[in-house]
Amino acid sequence: MATGVEGGLTPVMAFAVVGALGVGSQWLAWRLRMPAIVLMLLAGLIVGPGLGLLDPSEDFGALMQPLIAVAVAIILFEGGLTLNLKSLQDAAEGVKRLVVIGAPLGWAASTAALHWVAGLSWETSAVFGGIMIVTGPTVIAPLLRQARLRRRPAALLNWEAIVNDPVGALAAVLAFEVVIVLQTASGVGHAAWELFVGVAVASVLGLLAGWGVARAFSRGWVPEYMKIPVLFVVLLGVFAVSDAVLHESGLLAVTLMGLLIANVELPSYTEIRRFKEQATVMLVSGVFILLAANMDRQTLMALDWRALLFVLSVILIARPLAVLTSLAFSAIPWSERLLVAFTGPRGVVLVAVAGLFGERLTALGIEDGTQIGPLAFALVAATVVLHGFTLQPMAKLLKLTAADRPGVMIVGGSAWSVALAQALGKLDLPVIIVDPNHSHLRAAREAGIETYFGDLLSEDAEHRLDLVRYEKVVATTDNDAYNTLVTTDLGPEFGREHVYQLKRVRGGSARHALPATLGGRPIGPDETYWEANARLREGWEFRVTRLSEEFQLPDWYEKNPEAIPVAELGPEGALRFLGPDDTPRDLNDVRLVALAPKREERKDAA
DSSP: OOBOTTSSBOHHHHHHHHHHHHHHHHHHHHHHTOOHHHHHHHHHHIIIIITOOOOHHHHHGGGHHHHHHHHHHHHHHHHHHTOOGGGTGGGHHHHHHIIIIIHHHHHHHHHHHHHHTSOOOHHHHHHHHHHTTOOOHHHHHHHHHHHTBOHHHHHHHHHHHHHHHHHHHHHHHHHHHHHHHHHHOOOHHHHHHHHHHHHHHHHHHHHHHHHHHHHHHHTTOSOGGGHHHHHHHHHHHHHHHHHHHSTTHHHHHHHHHHHHHHTTTOTTHHHHHHHHHHHHHHHHHHHHHHHHHTSOHHHHHTOOHHHHHHHHHIIIIIHHHHHHHHTTTSSSOHHHHHHHHTOOOOOHHHHHHHHHHHHHHHHTTOGGGGGHHHHHHHHHHHHHHHHHHHHHHHHHHTTOBSOSSOEEEEESOOHHHHHHHHHHHTTTOOEEEEESOGGGGHHHHHTTOEEEESOTTSHHHHHHSOGGGEEEEEEOOSOHHHHHHHHHHHHHHHOGGGEEEOBOOOOSSGGGSOOTTSSOBOOTTOOBHHHHHHHHHTTEEEEEEEOOSSSOHHHHHHHOTTOEEEEEEOTTSOEEEOOTTOOOOOOTTOEEEEEEEOOSSOOOOO
16 A cells, blocks of 8 residues: 555545545445444544544645635535525524524533533633534535425524534634633734624625626626536635635635525526535545544543533533524424424534634643544534434424325326326325426316425425425426426436436437436336326226235236236335336335226235
């Protein structure tokens, strides 16, 4: 293995190791249905203080802190880019309270816990307490994706995490400026002026840069292939200039820049956000591995019972006190208040900023500044593991999950769609039929199926439909181009393996045919809209059959020689749509959904 001068990894090899561990942990977590952050934390601890294979401070040297700073800036920008003000709706009051009231209360409660429980000085406690306001969008986002919460509690946690990240960093800056005044006897007015100028510059820079980028992109001043590179350069420039004026104010600038771009109806917004989401997955993975691997074994071993009490006091007292007080006398139901109060995972920003201020406090002669880093890491590790495994069960207990089972969204209100929805309803799956033509939904409404009147790709649908309830999309309209557009557009969000559509009608001329690379996967017999609905008129129907030890798949085929499997629901509750080349699994308790000719007398096979 190639090594560096002092026996460590070369920077290139270290980059490769961090990337492999980060992305590998995310993939393994997806396979095992575990919180990805937990595996990344474990991977970093194993290769760092555990085995000593990776020492980021030595392997990356002076690049370590700038790398983390830039990564955090990009992560926060992507967070701001997801904050469309229209998505707030009925969560607006709660978010405002959590930021305006909850943040200062959280700062005070965390400072008290640090001083009286962890035993830190008031100076160090005030600085670190400000940083602890943050709840970590890098951790919240994957947890929300896994827990599948309802829209409002998910919006509360997501908005609080993203907005409070730069607020927490600025609170730490404010406390640090006060500490400098006390330590150096410089003027209070001077420190206050520096803070005011820094915040003002950051706000103006962020908003101006966001406006400039949006205007340039919408006017066509930047070619499509250069939009992402230009965005990155502007982002880094804004962060660097703002941070040069006031340390950590760059986080505020990039968050405001992302927030403005998210709310100006930019034509390229969807492509930009998807690219940034992919970049953020890489950066979150890398930063978590770096921070975990960079922890010193002796420092971790030095954490004692006071550190444990500190973590417990933050989770059980400081966080709930701030949230419940800020949401008191609001319209937010108690179940949602409790979920938010006991869900406060900390992430990348906390560890990165805490380490920076710990060094600065130590340089000022405040000895216990060295304890900020280990305590921050202990808090992150504890909250990540705790909330990673408890958020989903707690949400189910409080009945705040979108659905016990992820459902199916059917686009198009034909007779075939209604029949499929009724069959899926027998499996106790949430099903909704979406159609922009009100008359097409009449049969679905009469059958008691949930419907949505409107275009699925419209902005109204994005904000009114709770998409997290649904895992799969089936496009079944009579417009092949629209089916292809829907499945292609929603493919990145739902996953290409979860979008399906009826077969496209092949035109007589090859030049009029749509590219095969677009659209969704085939479903059932892979028939066109006209063929599928004609089959129902000819006397076919959807049937649901349960396989068992007494009635296995070969028995089903023997009894239903003409039947065509369309979907299966496994014993574990996972739905799988079947194409013309797919075979159902021969397992007990698998329930098959199939198309078969009607018969006058039926005998239940289950």
